[in-house]
Amino acid sequence: MELLLDVEGLKKSFGGVAALRDGRFQLRAGTVHALCGGNGAGKSTFLRILMGIFSRDAGSIRRRGKEVEFANPADALASGIAIIEQELSPVPHMTVAENIYLGREPKARFGGIDFRAMNRSAQGLLDDLEFDIRATQYMMNLSVARMQLVEIAKALSHDAEVIFMDEPTSAIGEREAQHLFAAIRRLQAQGRGIVYVSHRLSEIFQIADSYTVFRDGAYVGSGALADIDRPGLIRMIVGRELSEEFAKTNTPTSEPGIEVAALTCPNKIEDISFSVHKGEIFGIYGLMGAGRTEIFNCLFGLDRPSAGSIKVDGTEVSIAKPADAMAHGLALVTEDRKLTGLNLADSVRANICMASLPEMSPAFAMDRAREADASRGMREKFQIKAARDTMPVSSLSGGNQQKVVLGKWFLRNPKVLLLDEPTRGVDVGAKREIYRIISDFAASGGTVVMISSEIDEVLGMSDRIMVMRAGKSAGTFSREETDAQSLVHLST
Amino acid sequence: MPSRSSIYQPEQGQGVRSMAEESVMSVGDNKNAKSGKNANGGKNANSWFGSEQRRLLIQEYGIFLAFLILVAVLSVSNEFFLTAGNISNVLLQTSINGVLAIGMTFVILTRGIDLSVGSVVALAGIVSASFVTSSATAGIAGAPYPVALGLGIGLLVGIACGAVSGVIVSRFSVPAFVATLGMLSAARGMTLIYGGGRPVPALTPAFRWIGTGNILGIPAPVVILAVVFAVSWWILNRTRFGRYIYAVGGNPHAARTSGINITRTQFAVYVISGGLAGLAGMLLSARTGSALPQAGIAYELDAIAAVVIGGTSLSGGVGRVTGTLIGALIIGVMNNGLDLMGIQSYYQQVLKGALIVGAVMLDQKRNYGA
Numbered sequence: 001m002e003l004l005l006d007v008e009g010l011k012k013s014f015g016g017v018a019a020l021r022d023g024r025f026q027l028r029a030g031t032v033h034a035l036c037g038g039n040g041a042g043k044s045t046f047l048r049i050l051m052g053i054f055s056r057d058a059g060s061i062r063r064r065g066k067e068v069e070f071a072n073p074a075d076a077l078a079s080g081i082a083i084i085e086q087e088l089s090p091v092p093h094m095t096v097a098e099n100i101y102l103g104r105e106p107k108a109r110f111g112g113i114d115f116r117a118m119n120r121s122a123q124g125l126l127d128d129l130e131f132d133i134r135a136t137q138y139m140m141n142l143s144v145a146r147m148q149l150v151e152i153a154k155a156l157s158h159d160a161e162v163i164f165m166d167e168p169t170s171a172i173g174e175r176e177a178q179h180l181f182a183a184i185r186r187l188q189a190q191g192r193g194i195v196y197v198s199h200r201l202s203e204i205f206q207i208a209d210s211y212t213v214f215r216d217g218a219y220v221g222s223g224a225l226a227d228i229d230r231p232g233l234i235r236m237i238v239g240r241e242l243s244e245e246f247a248k249t250n251t252p253t254s255e256p257g258i259e260v261a262a263l264t265c266p267n268k269i270e271d272i273s274f275s276v277h278k279g280e281i282f283g284i285y286g287l288m289g290a291g292r293t294e295i296f297n298c299l300f301g302l303d304r305p306s307a308g309s310i311k312v313d314g315t316e317v318s319i320a321k322p323a324d325a326m327a328h329g330l331a332l333v334t335e336d337r338k339l340t341g342l343n344l345a346d347s348v349r350a351n352i353c354m355a356s357l358p359e360m361s362p363a364f365a366m367d368r369a370r371e372a373d374a375s376r377g378m379r380e381k382f383q384i385k386a387a388r389d390t391m392p393v394s395s396l397s398g399g400n401q402q403k404v405v406l407g408k409w410f411l412r413n414p415k416v417l418l419l420d421e422p423t424r425g426v427d428v429g430a431k432r433e434i435y436r437i438i439s440d441f442a443a444s445g446g447t448v449v450m451i452s453s454e455i456d457e458v459l460g461m462s463d464r465i466m467v468m469r470a471g472k473s474a475g476t477f478s479r480e481e482t483d484a485q486s487l488v489h490l491s492t
Numbered sequence: 493m494p495s496r497s498s499i500y501q502p503e504q505g506q507g508v509r510s511m512a513e514e515s516v517m518s519v520g521d522n523k524n525a526k527s528g529k530n531a532n533g534g535k536n537a538n539s540w541f542g543s544e545q546r547r548l549l550i551q552e553y554g555i556f557l558a559f560l561i562l563v564a565v566l567s568v569s570n571e572f573f574l575t576a577g578n579i580s581n582v583l584l585q586t587s588i589n590g591v592l593a594i595g596m597t598f599v600i601l602t603r604g605i606d607l608s609v610g611s612v613v614a615l616a617g618i619v620s621a622s623f624v625t626s627s628a629t630a631g632i633a634g635a636p637y638p639v640a641l642g643l644g645i646g647l648l649v650g651i652a653c654g655a656v657s658g659v660i661v662s663r664f665s666v667p668a669f670v671a672t673l674g675m676l677s678a679a680r681g682m683t684l685i686y687g688g689g690r691p692v693p694a695l696t697p698a699f700r701w702i703g704t705g706n707i708l709g710i711p712a713p714v715v716i717l718a719v720v721f722a723v724s725w726w727i728l729n730r731t732r733f734g735r736y737i738y739a740v741g742g743n744p745h746a747a748r749t750s751g752i753n754i755t756r757t758q759f760a761v762y763v764i765s766g767g768l769a770g771l772a773g774m775l776l777s778a779r780t781g782s783a784l785p786q787a788g789i790a791y792e793l794d795a796i797a798a799v800v801i802g803g804t805s806l807s808g809g810v811g812r813v814t815g816t817l818i819g820a821l822i823i824g825v826m827n828n829g830l831d832l833m834g835i836q837s838y839y840q841q842v843l844k845g846a847l848i849v850g851a852v853m854l855d856q857k858r859n860y861g862a
Contacts, residue, residue, distance in 0.1 A: 354746070361731075364733065
């Protein structure tokens with residue numbers, strides 16, 4: 001059978017550093033193929049070559065048996081290859097339809113744009129995919145999840161035969177992900193080939209039928225997912241045997257760490273109550289927009305609750321701004337490290353010290369030796385891989401960046417750790433390290449509240465789980481008495 | 493146009509803000525993607541280290557190199573350029589813009605801008621002059637007062653203007669461009685009202701000394717610039733407040749979640765810029781001997797130019813006060829060199845424009861180019 005895509009020996013270096021040493025890949029029609037690998041495995045470079053953004057140094061790309069050469073993304077699209085990128089690039093002040101048909105708007109008389117035809121075909125496309133989006137809505141009024149769906153519709157509007165999806169679910173919730181999967185299955189039935197790139201193994205096993213693994217810039221292996229199990233795939237990705245995926249060493253005590261009663265913030269969350277003990281990891285599961293992050297915003301003084309009380313160590317506290325929360329021993333690892341966690345323009349050291357400046361330098365002048373010590377300590381503790389801590393934090397991989405955010409907060413010796421999607425966009429190896437850090441913190445008597453949309457993570461790490469639905473709690477369960485199905489069921 | 497306005501949703505404000513955030517984010521991502529490809533190779537930390545060091549070296553010293561080349565070219569082409577008298581003259585010419593540009597650096601580092609400094613120069617100049625003039629008609633009752641009082645008043649006027657801009661920007665979230673554009677107009681108007689549109693002449697010699705005096709053979713304004721530079725360098729590089737400025741400019745969201753008081757930090761940088769504008773206003777009037785109501789027009793542009801040439805990013809969080817000082821010197825040296833060569837000031841303006849744009853083009857290429 002003719003292959004939709006057949007790539008062999010793809011090579012690419014940047015200034016003498018090989019990002020891709022041997023990229024191999026074969027895609028059959030009517031399949032969903034998972035492309036797996038840790039951060040730095042060469043997946044992004046591979047995708048960018050196929051998109052026509054980078055030119056290859058060596059190797060061949062055959063499209064339906066014919067050798068092809070892409071000088072730019074338009075060439076790739078013309079040959080039927082579309083890519084949905086991880087970082088979205090919407091034009092906020094245009095409508096959904098205008099975004100989908102950007103650069104190829106249907107023409108009307110006098111060189112104008114036939115808006116009616118454009119809106120109609122865009123709406124048809126969205127309806128076919130069963131995305132609940134109006135084509136005339138402005139992009140800026142959509143949630144990130146919906147923007148992602150529009151981006152998918154846009155790729156499909158090109159009538160591509162090969163569709164790459166780079167972490168398409170990283171910013172969308174379970175229900176939308178299921179919509180996306182349904183759409184993928186329809187495309188598959190039409191005989192198209194879908195390449196699915198994701199760190200989320202459970203998704204890969206759910207949607208894909210074959211896999212290819214890259215490690216350190218080279219092809220490691222491929223095959224049918226039916227012939228491999230989860231630990232086997234992880235072993236290929238990481239390249240070594242790993243212990244238990246979720247290192248869980250903590251045991252909850254009976255002492256309360258943080259108690260939240262009847263927390264309410266109009267139109268966001270309503271009557272949220274829970275108490276987490278010291279040594280406990282408390283998971284919060286729910287869909288995007290279910291009010292999970294809003295709870296943390298209220299706890300950390302980023303938003304003002306209209307009612308409710310918060311107790312830390314059994315004493316009621318009032319929190320009006322982040323500094324208050326920090327003074328009571330709270331720490332918040334936010335959902336999006338690039339947007340709210342890190343100062344990407346600055347160094348690793350400056351980022352690690354960012355939340356502890358008054359404590360480390362009580363005088364007006366900085367205590368530089370102490371900052372260097374603190375930074376070194378955190379880099380050693382969390383094995384942050386950086387040549388020097390004065391280099392920009394933006395040059396680190398996602399996993400190491402996340403460890404810098406954790407380091408920033410651990411420097412404060414927090415009592416309560418609020419984690420919002422602590423492993424988003426982090427590869428399998430770094431995920432484990434982060435799980436170990438969380439677990440160790442709880443085992444040493446810390447209190448952890450963790451938001452996650454990854455069911456395995458919530459079930460694997462939490463002692464108890466609260467499910468959020470539409471701003472309200474849909475119940476709290478111990479890990480033994482619940483499973484993936486009931487969590488998803490309760491959250492929708 | 494079909495029903496565009498009918499689907500228009502009145503959440504513009506929010507939309508605009510989130511768009512700005514996104515564009516900021518995408519800039520960060522760009523950088524990230526770029527360095528990511530270097531890091532992709534992973535193991536080869538050494539060659540990565542090399543390119544990183546080279547990049548930093550260019551970033552740190554590229555502007556200094558450009559300055560040295562400019563000086564070298566001018567000293568070869570004109571024998572008068574490298575004389576002690578001319579050097580002192582260039583430094584003197586640079587001192588006022590240098591002081592303004594250093595204040596501007598604080599503001600721009602937090603993603604702001606201060607367009608009002610030129611008008612504040614005039615207002616602080618004329619108010620302080622009215623306390624230290626020996627003219628019977630132009631000053632306030634009882635003038636001339638001791639020089640320290642005049643200086644204090646001038647600084648206070650500048651600080652007050654900066655504080656007003658600062659409150660408007662930090663408390664009321666008015667874009668810095670708009671807030672300080674308002675102050676540009678208002679301060680100029682107040683200058684004209686205060687002086688009745690007339691200059692304040694005949695400043696006391698004691699006051700004039702700060703503009704014309706010498707300390708160990710070095711002109712007083714140059715010494716003042718050096719002190720302002722040293723203190724600013726220390727604040728930005730060696731103090732907690734300096735870290736706050738870089739953090740707020742680099743990522744205000746991250747700064748806020750890290751417990752940094754954004755409002756206070758933003759307020760403070762406008763106060764600093766205003767105070768330094770007040771100081772610059774007094775240097776100007778002290779040098780010329782009288783305070784003019786039209787003093788300082790378009791000074792903000794030269795100050796911004798120095799900051800930009802010095803490599804500070806207008807999107808905040810990145811930049812050095814050393815770069816600003818060299819940027820100001822480049823402008824000063826260029827003006828002086830072109831004067832020496834007998835090139836008309838009209839041409840000088842064209843060249844300065846090319847220099848500003850050219851410097852930023854190079855910067856863009858360095859950061860985002862191939």
